[in-house]
Amino acid sequence: MDEREHERFIIDREVECFVGERRHEVFVYDLSAGGCMIEAPHLELEGGTLIHLRLNHFIEAQGKIVWLAKGCAGVRFDWKLADVEVQHLGFTPRQDPFETIAPCDRLGRPLPAYQQY
Structure with missing residues (x-):
């Protein structure tokens, strides 16, 4: 079981990364208040x-690499991001069963299945 200190959010986003004075583009897969995974x-x-890391126009984070594996790296931030910043950047996939999110009309009645011609 994976026990983490902070909730992780999938963000799948390309961001700016600075290593020393050099600017690069990296892909951030997941993000928490305490760190992230980059490709x-x-x-x-x-x-x-x-x-x-410049995560967007107003949220930045600084940290260090704590693990490396096959072109990916784990970053632990020097200071924690605010939960609201992480939630702003991320999303949580729906956990509802598909049947509960079936299309409905404005009164909540399920719509009939689409008929193919």
Whole structure:
């Protein structure tokens, strides 16, 4: 069982990453208040490397690489992001069974199945 200190959100977003003075584009898969997982196969990262991420126009995070695996890396932030920032950037997939999210009319009645011609 995966026990984490902070809730993780899937964000699947390309962001700016600064390693030293160099700017790169990396892909952030998931995000929590304390860190994230990035995909950066084109970067030669090592454990302990300091990086700065610009997650959007007003949310930035700085941290260091804590693990590496097949072009991906785990980043632990130097300071925690606010929960509202993480929730703003992320989303939580619906956990409802499909039957409960079937299309309905404005009165809540299920719509008939689409007929193919």
